[in-house]
Amino acid sequence: GAVVSQHPSRVICKSGTSVKIECRSLDFQATTMFWYRQFPKQSLMLMATSNEGSKATYEQGVEKDKFLINHASLTLSTLTVTSAHPEDSSFYICSARDRGGSQETQYFGPGTRLLVL
Amino acid sequence: AQSVAQPEDQVNVAEGNPLTVKCTYSVSGNPYLFWYVQYPNRGLQFLLKYITGDNLVKGSYGFEAEFNKSQTSFHLKKPSALVSDSALYFCAVRDGQSGNTPLVFGKGTRLSVIA
Numbered sequence: 001g002a003v004v005s006q007h008p009s010r011v012i013c014k015s016g017t018s019v020k021i022e023c024r025s026l027d028f029q030a031t032t033m034f035w036y037r038q039f040p041k042q043s044l045m046l047m048a049t050s051n052e053g054s055k056a057t058y059e060q061g062v063e064k065d066k067f068l069i070n071h072a073s074l075t076l077s078t079l080t081v082t083s084a085h086p087e088d089s090s091f092y093i094c095s096a097r098d099r100g101g102s103q104e105t106q107y108f109g110p111g112t113r114l115l116v117l
Numbered sequence: 118a119q120s121v122a123q124p125e126d127q128v129n130v131a132e133g134n135p136l137t138v139k140c141t142y143s144v145s146g147n148p149y150l151f152w153y154v155q156y157p158n159r160g161l162q163f164l165l166k167y168i169t170g171d172n173l174v175k176g177s178y179g180f181e182a183e184f185n186k187s188q189t190s191f192h193l194k195k196p197s198a199l200v201s202d203s204a205l206y207f208c209a210v211r212d213g214q215s216g217n218t219p220l221v222f223g224k225g226t227r228l229s230v231i232a
Contacts, residue, residue: 001127005166006160034219034220043225044161044207046219046220049219091158095219105151106219108153108161110160111159
């Protein structure tokens with residue numbers, strides 16, 4: 001099946017710094033990618049929908065200036081957590097749909113665990 | 118708006134016994150339904166989906182799920198549980214008539230298979 005990769009898998013940073021997370025679709029093109037956030041023992045909460053070549057669509061309550069999303073190509077989307085604070089510590093998961101294949105299935109990356117000290 | 122309910126936080130089953138993880142959904146159009154599994158500190162792995170056709174769908178690792186339109190349910194089942202099936206299971210839905218909408222997830226059900 002389609003594979004989605006994320007980098008880094010784990011990051012620890014100091015409060016106030018910015019962290020960039022990359023999401024790549026391998027061997028397929030993804031017009032649309034999705035960014036989710038998961039707190040411990042909780043479900044995935046959609047943060048934003050990332051469309052190639054256009055601005056991301058953010059869910060209610062998600063600060064677009066804090067969580068910058070850039071979908072520069074059909075295989076890469078990035079999420080930058082700006083001026084990170086301890087409450088931003090979470091598990092961030094990206095997802096993509098195969099543009100050329102079945103549009104129904106979303107494939108998920110392995111996740112990035114962010115810890116802000 | 119669409120939503121998913123997984124009424125059980127935890128399901129415990131003995132190895133070799135059948136297992137069921139429950140899911141009900143709400144969607145205004147045609148439901149596209151999915152089950153994913155998550156192992157500790159990992160992303161989600163796709164198990165199976167219902168889009169159209171036969172109500173009983175078979176997926177990875179011997180799992181299957183039955184779409185029941187009248188009960189708006191999509192319960193996940195397996196005839197004989199394995200210890201390695203222990204993980205967190207998520208049911209998800211999206212409205213198939215609304216174009217490129219994202220998946221909405223249930224809160225997850227932790228399955229524990231006891232040897």
